[in-house]
Amino acid sequence: MVLYPEKMSKVRIIGSNSKKHFIISSIHDAGFLQLEPVDPDIEKILDRGVSGDQYRKLSTLLQRFRSYEMVLPPIEVKSRMENVPLDILMEEAEKINISSDLESLKDSETDIQGELKEISMRLHVLDLIEGLNYDLSIYNNSFITSYVAIAKEEKILPEMIKQRIPEASIFPLPSGNYIVSIPENLESEFGKAATDQSFDLLHIPVMSGSPAEYRSMLMDKKNKAEEALRAVRNDLMDMSRTYYERVVQYREALEIEARKMEVSEKLPSTKNVFVMEGWVPARRVDKLKKVVESTSAGASLVSMVETSEEPPTLFNNPRRFRLFEFFVRFYSLPQSTEFDPTLIFGIIFPIFFGIMVGDWGYGLIILFGAMWLVKRIDHPRANSHIPKKLSAFALTVLGKNPLRVLGKTLIPGSILAIIVGLMFNNFFGFPVLPVTLFQTSTGFSGTHIGAFPPTPIVIFHVSLVIPKLLLLSGYIGLAMVTFGLVLGFINEARRGHRKGSVGKIGWILLAWGIAIVGLNLIHHDTSLNPAVSLSTPIAVGMIIAGLIVILITEKGRGAMEIPSIISHVLSYTRILGILLASVVLAQVVDLIFMKGVDKSPLLAVVGIIILILGQFFNLVIAVFEPGIQGARLLYVEFFSKFYNGNGKYFRPFRSVRKYTVENQDK
Numbered sequence: 001m002v003l004y005p006e007k008m009s010k011v012r013i014i015g016s017n018s019k020k021h022f023i024i025s026s027i028h029d030a031g032f033l034q035l036e037p038v039d040p041d042i043e044k045i046l047d048r049g050v051s052g053d054q055y056r057k058l059s060t061l062l063q064r065f066r067s068y069e070m071v072l073p074p075i076e077v078k079s080r081m082e083n084v085p086l087d088i089l090m091e092e093a094e095k096i097n098i099s100s101d102l103e104s105l106k107d108s109e110t111d112i113q114g115e116l117k118e119i120s121m122r123l124h125v126l127d128l129i130e131g132l133n134y135d136l137s138i139y140n141n142s143f144i145t146s147y148v149a150i151a152k153e154e155k156i157l158p159e160m161i162k163q164r165i166p167e168a169s170i171f172p173l174p175s176g177n178y179i180v181s182i183p184e185n186l187e188s189e190f191g192k193a194a195t196d197q198s199f200d201l202l203h204i205p206v207m208s209g210s211p212a213e214y215r216s217m218l219m220d221k222k223n224k225a226e227e228a229l230r231a232v233r234n235d236l237m238d239m240s241r242t243y244y245e246r247v248v249q250y251r252e253a254l255e256i257e258a259r260k261m262e263v264s265e266k267l268p269s270t271k272n273v274f275v276m277e278g279w280v281p282a283r284r285v286d287k288l289k290k291v292v293e294s295t296s297a298g299a300s301l302v303s304m305v306e307t308s309e310e311p312p313t314l315f316n317n318p319r320r321f322r323l324f325e326f327f328v329r330f331y332s333l334p335q336s337t338e339f340d341p342t343l344i345f346g347i348i349f350p351i352f353f354g355i356m357v358g359d360w361g362y363g364l365i366i367l368f369g370a371m372w373l374v375k376r377i378d379h380p381r382a383n384s385h386i387p388k389k390l391s392a393f394a395l396t397v398l399g400k401n402p403l404r405v406l407g408k409t410l411i412p413g414s415i416l417a418i419i420v421g422l423m424f425n426n427f428f429g430f431p432v433l434p435v436t437l438f439q440t441s442t443g444f445s446g447t448h449i450g451a452f453p454p455t456p457i458v459i460f461h462v463s464l465v466i467p468k469l470l471l472l473s474g475y476i477g478l479a480m481v482t483f484g485l486v487l488g489f490i491n492e493a494r495r496g497h498r499k500g501s502v503g504k505i506g507w508i509l510l511a512w513g514i515a516i517v518g519l520n521l522i523h524h525d526t527s528l529n530p531a532v533s534l535s536t537p538i539a540v541g542m543i544i545a546g547l548i549v550i551l552i553t554e555k556g557r558g559a560m561e562i563p564s565i566i567s568h569v570l571s572y573t574r575i576l577g578i579l580l581a582s583v584v585l586a587q588v589v590d591l592i593f594m595k596g597v598d599k600s601p602l603l604a605v606v607g608i609i610i611l612i613l614g615q616f617f618n619l620v621i622a623v624f625e626p627g628i629q630g631a632r633l634l635y636v637e638f639f640s641k642f643y644n645g646n647g648k649y650f651r652p653f654r655s656v657r658k659y660t661v662e663n664q665d666k
Contacts (some may be wrong), residue, residue, distance in 0.1 A: 004339060006314040008279045009281075009282045010304070011285065012303050014275050015296055016299035016300065025260055030287070033280060058086075061094070064099065067248045069251055077244070105239070105346060112225050119222045130171070130175075135208065136208055145203070146179055146203075157199060157518055164193040165182055232338050311336040311337070312647070316340065323346075327340060327409075330642075335644060339491060341634075350409075351630075356626035358427065361428040363417030410623070413627075426586075438622075470573055470618075476575065477637070478639065481569050483514070483640045489501050489505065506558075509543070517543070567642075575633075578625050578626055596610075
């Protein structure tokens with residue numbers, strides 16, 4: 001069923017040791033078995049495998065190729081390596097031995113980078129002492145050593161240094177810093193003084209000649225070092241063009257084989273057979289049996305395992321609704337035996353979002369913005385008009401995949417916002433269409449502002465004053481809360497929890513009883529006399545029955561949550577509140593704009609500025625507030641009635657291949 005995750009079955013595989021590697025490879029390539037520890041009662045009568053020579057050799061080879069990949073500059077890989085047997089794979093991988101060449105180039109690169117860093121530091125020192133035309137050798141000899149002292153704050157450094165190091169020779173620099181020369185035996189004391197008095201020190205290295213001559217010599221060395229570095233990196237790129245593709249292919253193939261062998265080495269076994277257990281989707285059990293039996297040539301047995309363990313969760317949703325799985329995972333992963341609310345979320349959330357936006361102008365902008373966002377993430381441009389800091393911040397906070405999901409989620413919601421806006425003729429608060437499908441008396445659809453646009457023709461006049469709209473949103477809340485409780489009843493019944501399922505009936509009775517009493521109060525029908533009205537006494541009876549059932553089945557915890565049932569129903573009135581806030585704000589901005597246009601050119605300019613800024617502000621609200629509140633209504637008021645969550649992810653034994661081809665004989 002779509003409303004439930006995949007049904008899972010636990011299986012046990014017993015196979016011949018002679019076929020172990022082939023069976024494990026076929027299971028890995030099939031990719032639908034999650035490995036689990038073998039039953040302790042079985043494991044204690046078997047031996048635990050130990051790593052053999054082949055596994056150690058494979059691990060060593062894998063580490064070598066990982067190091068190759070780290071050193072070689074990455075280039076585009078245009079092909080995939082075919083699947084080959086393990087012994088041939090290791091034999092071919094052994095032939096690629098470029099360790100010494102890479103090590104030599106990497107050492108050269110490191111040495112040159114160190115030299116450039118040293119040159120950069122010396123140039124920085126020269127910049128600090130710019131303007132002094134002394135021989136640089138005077139700053140360091142066998143008796144003294146020199147530093148540039150840099151104050152962190154407004155401080156009188158000479159006096160501070162003299163107090164601690166009377167022997168110091170201090171020379172002011174045009175930059176406001178100082179050259180301080182001290183006896184070598186006082187370096188440690190000078191360092192402590194710098195720490196205590198909060199000033200920085202930069203050691204002046206041993207140099208000679210005038211600053212201009214020394215700078216010229218450093219620049220020559222820097223140019224030669226940069227040229228040498230380019231040569232080394234060109235050599236590395238040449239090696240990448242020759243080896244990189246094969247390196248990443250062999251690295252991936254070796255990683256996959258190492259993972260298979262790691263599992264193989266750790267499986268409990270006897271001299272002749274091994275045992276493994278795991279979870280598999282129930283619909284895949286027959287396929288698993290065929291894969292194992294064909295690979296082992298009949299030297300295996302696949303059997304079902306009866307267990308009370310909680311199975312892992314694998315979503316089972318239609319393709320178009322899978323993007324909403326992100327929001328369910330964000331809340332909590334469903335358990336394998338309870339309702340998966342993804343489909344419900346994917347239907348209800350866009351409806352709530354569209355109603356709360358309620359303007360086809362905002363809906364169009366959100367729609368085009370969401371489509372642009374998805375396209376830009378899937379096909380990024382080299383040069384973008386968006387500031388890099390802003391895009392980097394967005395990617396850091398959310399990440400590419402959440403941003404993509406957010407964009408795709410806003411598309412159906414914005415389409416519904418367009419539909420609702422067209423029905424009530426709202427375009428940034430203006431009734432621009434010549435025909436209004438539904439005219440309301442709330443002032444937020446079809447309201448005429450100024451002389452533009454012309455008053456539209458109304459097809460249906462629906463007297464939806466705010467109290468009636470509040471009542472309508474209350475009905476939505478009652479329906480959603482009831483739906484959640486019905487799902488909770490089914491969940492509890494499927495698990496055999498009679499008390500829990502009866503408790504859900506108690507909550508339904510309480511919710512409907514309170515709702516009926518509330519409606520009667522609104523209509524001034526409060527009589528408990530059955531001869532006058534049956535609804536009120538029936539509702540009171542439902543409330544009493546519901547309270548009794550809740551207190552019996554859920555005791556103190558249920559009693560504490562009784563007030564929440566009212567707040568959860570009424571919480572759905574926020575749908576109307578957000579809609580009205582958005583529409584009223586748009587109309588206020590529009591009214592200021594139209595009044596300004598009518599008064600004078602100067603006020604018209606002010607009105608245009610207010611129109612642009614106000615509509616932009618309202619658009620931001622229209623994106624975030626309906627999204628946040630729509631998700632909250634589902635997470636808190638709806639999910640809490642049936643959803644436990646805390647499920648475990650289904651993690652099948654398989655590997656994602658990027659550079660190699662899967663075994664086709666599955």
